[in-house]
Amino acid sequence: MSAITxxxxxxxxxxxxxxxxxxxxxxxxxxxxxGPKFGCGLGxxxxxxxxxxxxxxxxxxxxxxxxxxxxxxxxEGLGTPERPHPIQKAFIDEEAAQCGFCLNGIIVTVKAYxxxxxxxxxxxxxxxxxTVLCRCFTHARMxxxxxxxxxxxx
Amino acid sequence: xxxxxxxxxxSGALVVSFASAPLLERATLAQGPFGTRASHIDPSQLxxxxxxxxxxxxxxxxxxxxxxxxILTAQxxxxxxxxxxxxxxxxxVMCDTDVAPDQGTTSGSQSxxxxxxxxxxxxxxxxxxxxxxxxxxxxxxxxxxxxxAADGFVAVRSDRAKRVGYGELVAGRKLNVxxxxxxxxxxxxxxxxxxxxxxxxxxxxxxxGRFEFVHNVRVPGMLHGAVVRPPLVGAxxxxxxxxxxxxxxxVVKVVVRKNFVGVVAEKPWQAMQAAGKLKANxxxxxxxxxxxxxxxxxxxxxxxxxxVVNSGDVDATLAKAASxxxxxxxxxxxxxxxxxxxxxxxxxRNGKATVWSPTQSAYPTRAGVAALLGLQPDxxxxxxxxxxxxxxxxGADAVxxxxxxLSQGVGRPVRVQLSRRDEMAWENYGFAYAIDQRxxxxxxxxxxxxxxxxxxxxxxxxxxxDRPGNVVTGTLAGLEPQPFRPAQAAEPSGEFRNGSxxxxxxxxxxxxxxxxxxxxxxxERVLAHTIASxxxxxxxxxxxxxxxxxxxxxxxDEVAAQVKADPVAYRLRHLSDARLKAVVAAAAKAAAWDARxxxxxxxxxxxxxxxxxxxxxxYEGDNGYVAMVAEVSVDxxxxxxxxxxxxxxxxxxxxxxPDGMRNQIEGGALQGLSRALGEEVTxxxxxxxxxxxxxxxxxxxxxxxxxxxxxxxxxHGVEAMGAGETAITVVAAAIGNAVFDATGxxxxxxxxxxxxxxSAMNDGRPx
Numbered sequence: 001m002s003a004i005t006x007x008x009x010x011x012x013x014x015x016x017x018x019x020x021x022x023x024x025x026x027x028x029x030x031x032x033x034x035g036p037k038f039g040c041g042l043g044x045x046x047x048x049x050x051x052x053x054x055x056x057x058x059x060x061x062x063x064x065x066x067x068x069x070x071x072x073x074x075x076e077g078l079g080t081p082e083r084p085h086p087i088q089k090a091f092i093d094e095e096a097a098q099c100g101f102c103l104n105g106i107i108v109t110v111k112a113y114x115x116x117x118x119x120x121x122x123x124x125x126x127x128x129x130x131t132v133l134c135r136c137f138t139h140a141r142m143x144x145x146x147x148x149x150x151x152x153x154x
Numbered sequence: 155x156x157x158x159x160x161x162x163x164x165s166g167a168l169v170v171s172f173a174s175a176p177l178l179e180r181a182t183l184a185q186g187p188f189g190t191r192a193s194h195i196d197p198s199q200l201x202x203x204x205x206x207x208x209x210x211x212x213x214x215x216x217x218x219x220x221x222x223x224x225i226l227t228a229q230x231x232x233x234x235x236x237x238x239x240x241x242x243x244x245x246x247v248m249c250d251t252d253v254a255p256d257q258g259t260t261s262g263s264q265s266x267x268x269x270x271x272x273x274x275x276x277x278x279x280x281x282x283x284x285x286x287x288x289x290x291x292x293x294x295x296x297x298x299x300x301x302x303a304a305d306g307f308v309a310v311r312s313d314r315a316k317r318v319g320y321g322e323l324v325a326g327r328k329l330n331v332x333x334x335x336x337x338x339x340x341x342x343x344x345x346x347x348x349x350x351x352x353x354x355x356x357x358x359x360x361x362x363g364r365f366e367f368v369h370n371v372r373v374p375g376m377l378h379g380a381v382v383r384p385p386l387v388g389a390x391x392x393x394x395x396x397x398x399x400x401x402x403x404x405v406v407k408v409v410v411r412k413n414f415v416g417v418v419a420e421k422p423w424q425a426m427q428a429a430g431k432l433k434a435n436x437x438x439x440x441x442x443x444x445x446x447x448x449x450x451x452x453x454x455x456x457x458x459x460x461x462v463v464n465s466g467d468v469d470a471t472l473a474k475a476a477s478x479x480x481x482x483x484x485x486x487x488x489x490x491x492x493x494x495x496x497x498x499x500x501x502x503r504n505g506k507a508t509v510w511s512p513t514q515s516a517y518p519t520r521a522g523v524a525a526l527l528g529l530q531p532d533x534x535x536x537x538x539x540x541x542x543x544x545x546x547x548x549g550a551d552a553v554x555x556x557x558x559x560l561s562q563g564v565g566r567p568v569r570v571q572l573s574r575r576d577e578m579a580w581e582n583y584g585f586a587y588a589i590d591q592r593x594x595x596x597x598x599x600x601x602x603x604x605x606x607x608x609x610x611x612x613x614x615x616x617x618x619x620d621r622p623g624n625v626v627t628g629t630l631a632g633l634e635p636q637p638f639r640p641a642q643a644a645e646p647s648g649e650f651r652n653g654s655x656x657x658x659x660x661x662x663x664x665x666x667x668x669x670x671x672x673x674x675x676x677x678e679r680v681l682a683h684t685i686a687s688x689x690x691x692x693x694x695x696x697x698x699x700x701x702x703x704x705x706x707x708x709x710x711d712e713v714a715a716q717v718k719a720d721p722v723a724y725r726l727r728h729l730s731d732a733r734l735k736a737v738v739a740a741a742a743k744a745a746a747w748d749a750r751x752x753x754x755x756x757x758x759x760x761x762x763x764x765x766x767x768x769x770x771x772x773y774e775g776d777n778g779y780v781a782m783v784a785e786v787s788v789d790x791x792x793x794x795x796x797x798x799x800x801x802x803x804x805x806x807x808x809x810x811x812p813d814g815m816r817n818q819i820e821g822g823a824l825q826g827l828s829r830a831l832g833e834e835v836t837x838x839x840x841x842x843x844x845x846x847x848x849x850x851x852x853x854x855x856x857x858x859x860x861x862x863x864x865x866x867x868x869x870h871g872v873e874a875m876g877a878g879e880t881a882i883t884v885v886a887a888a889i890g891n892a893v894f895d896a897t898g899x900x901x902x903x904x905x906x907x908x909x910x911x912x913s914a915m916n917d918g919r920p921x
Binding site for chain 2: 029075079106107131
């Protein structure tokens with residue numbers, strides 16, 4: 001165990017954990033955040049994604065010791081139900097969910113990708129989400145939401 | 155956690171709690187095999203369903219839960235509509251066994267039929283409105299027929315200013331009335347909330363990471379558990395070396411119960427690490443039948459046989475037919491493969507248990523937990539808490555049992571979330587099927603006989619109230635699954651029932667001289683053989699209905715092609731059910747169907763080929779009607795199928811939430827696409843090898859999404875039906891038929907992987 005300091009959603013937290021612990025467990029258990037979720041533990045589905053240093057990272061396979069001073073933003077760090085981030089608002093407006101478990105991975109992955117690639121076209125967005133899953137297959141609405149957000153941002 | 159009584163106290167309502175029913179009364183209720191008792195919440199009492207607080211807020215208690223299908227919002231709309239209150243004044247409490255009535259399992263597209271017709275929740279809400287009007291009549295001194303309920307008030311029709319609020323009417327009283335079978339529901343033509351596209355009530359919380367899934371439940375003093383499943387199917391525990399994990403940080407205890415093994419630790423990561431390190435010795439189980447020959451293996455096993463229909467003249471009619479079309483269709487085991495692995499939290503102490511569970515079966519799970527722990531069902535409380543979308547029976551019930559056993563083992567609350575491997579290797583898969591079809595056609599090209607014979611593998615299933623062994627944890631802990639007993643088929647009796655869609659829509663469905671089918675073919679035989687499955691199976695979305703419909707709708711297409719008939723016209727020619735015919739016609743019209751026989755005359759010999767196909771079904775015979783037109787392109791060089799457009803017409807009776815129904819159609823269409831193109835459980839001689847998203851293939855968000863157009867047919871004056879499983883049922887068939895139209899090649903085995911498509915083309919097998 002060792003004390004590790006993290007910057008999460010604009011606040012500083014110090015946790016006492018095994019440095020090999022994946023970041024996901026620290027976020028969802030030690031910090032009790034509800035955005036990042038355990039989907040596979042293998043980095044294959046995206047449910048655990050958080051934005052670390054501006055990039056979407058699969059936190060289930062990222063040891064907490066490798067984060068350093070990078071700023072971490074989770075789904076709840078983007079916006080609130082009263083004041084959602086524009087990408088969250090696009091998903092809310094399009095009713096783009098069924099069970100909602102995948103939303104974290106999808107919103108976080110797309111948000112980070114479009115921040116880095118503001119001019120990304122459909123093919124690039126498809127590539128960026130080629131290992132992000134939604135098992136309810138709410139894809140049609142999600143793409144409407146993503147395109148609405150991308151258009152607003154551009 | 156709020157008890158019903160606490161809630162009522164804090165909200166100011168004065169409805170007496172049913173949780174306080176006297177013990178004497180409870181003891182007189184019927185008992186099931188494990189001491190299961192009927193719910194202490196009497197469903198014939200209005201107070202079991204509806205509570206009205208002093209501020210006029212309405213709380214409704216339901217035994218049907220939200221699993222992503224939108225029933226939270228739709229049931230809230232229903233209560234708001236019947237009680238004439240705004241949507242935001244209604245709170246729904248779903249499937250908490252201490253406070254909600256027992257409505258069994260949320261499954262089988264039964265929530266809408268159960269709660270949206272003249273019974274249960276709908277009847278309770280209608281009874282509540284009529285009760286409020288009667289109370290207002292006494293309060294205002296105005297006859298009932300001069301009063302109307304609106305916006306949370308009962309007002310005098312001629313003088314709306316003269317009114318009294320629901321909260322004021324109920325305050326100081328216990329409603330204490332029975333559900334009134336004659337209570338009038340608000341007519342659909344006057345609906346203001348129900349039937350309108352209501353926004354999902356949970357959407358903003360989910361999109362901003364505030365929503366509490368069961369995975370987020372945290373209880374004071376809670377530990378974390380991980381299970382250690384056998385490495386191989388059928389293995390039994392020979393011994394455990396507890397010392398292998400005793401020095402590991404955070405490890406609290408190794409819990410063993412017959413073949414059930416788990417580790418409890420302070421933190422989830424520690425529990426998972428310890429579960430991986432624990433040395434357990436297992437006696438191997440029997441080898442698995444090779445996957446390569448599995449469909450043939452099915453035919454050679456002892457079976458339990460059943461007829462759906464048997465006119466007795468099928469062989470004779472086929473012998474006389476001008477031609478007979480024969481084909482065998484195959485469908486693999488598929489998995490629910492939930493996005494999140496299953497998770498539950500249990501607190502078992504001092505002879506009482508509380509389980510926060512994502513199960514679709516709160517009361518049955520209560521009984522199963524009680525059986526496993528040696529408690530009485532009344533000492534167990536199951537609080538439904540949402541998990542990842544399930545689509546039938548994922549690991550939700552098993553993990554609830556896991557958490558209960560581990561909590562009992564350590565005497566503290568324990569949270570368990572399964573690993574991806576444990577979820578996928580041990581869930582209850584959708585059935586594998588081999589289906590033989592023989593269709594006789596007369597000289598005019600009309601079908602005169604339909605012969606269906608199927609073999610499918612089944613083991614376990616929903617635990618129900620008395621079979622916890624129907625899922626892996628129960629079996630490991632020593633409780634057997636439903637035993638398999640071979641049996642010969644009895645002649646069909648009673649009335650025609652087509653709950654599994656084993657009978658095609660095109661047969662007359664004549665049992666005891668009464669025709670109950672959706673079609674016209676009089677010579678009909680439908681015989682299914684159930685085989686003992688090496689793997690657990692369960693009701694994966696559209697269970698059996700999807701597999702059977704794939705075989706029916708494809709063979710119908712094969713026959714249409716042979717007699718050179720247009721697939722839409724040929725369907726209509728053999729159907730009698732007006733609602734099914736209407737959805738076929740509606741889908742064809744919306745898709746601007748190109749009426750002609752398949753395959754397309756100038757089917758491309760190389761490069762990209764395009765085509766269109768149709769499929770339809772009367773879901774479960776009478777629980778929703780759907781038709782889908784699929785347009786696809788097929789890359790002949792790679793064998794890759796890319797659907798470009800789906801047009802779906804659906805009639806499920808009165809529509810509660812049109813946008814919710816569209817969402818279900820879209821999701822069903824694309825989930826059906828993923829299942830048709832890529833999903834198949836694989837195994838080697840000892841174990842399942844589909845254990846993650848590299849070895850089980852789900853289409854990702856970044857797939858090419860076809861355009862989806864939904865035609866909603868809102869039929870008034872009929873029963874409300876389910877809409878969650880209709881669209882998915884026809885997808886594989888519609889795609890297979892479209893591929894045939896494009897290429898002239900018939901695909902008879904799901905999934906339609908590029909390898910299979912290529913090899914079918916290379917075989918040059920004509921339709």
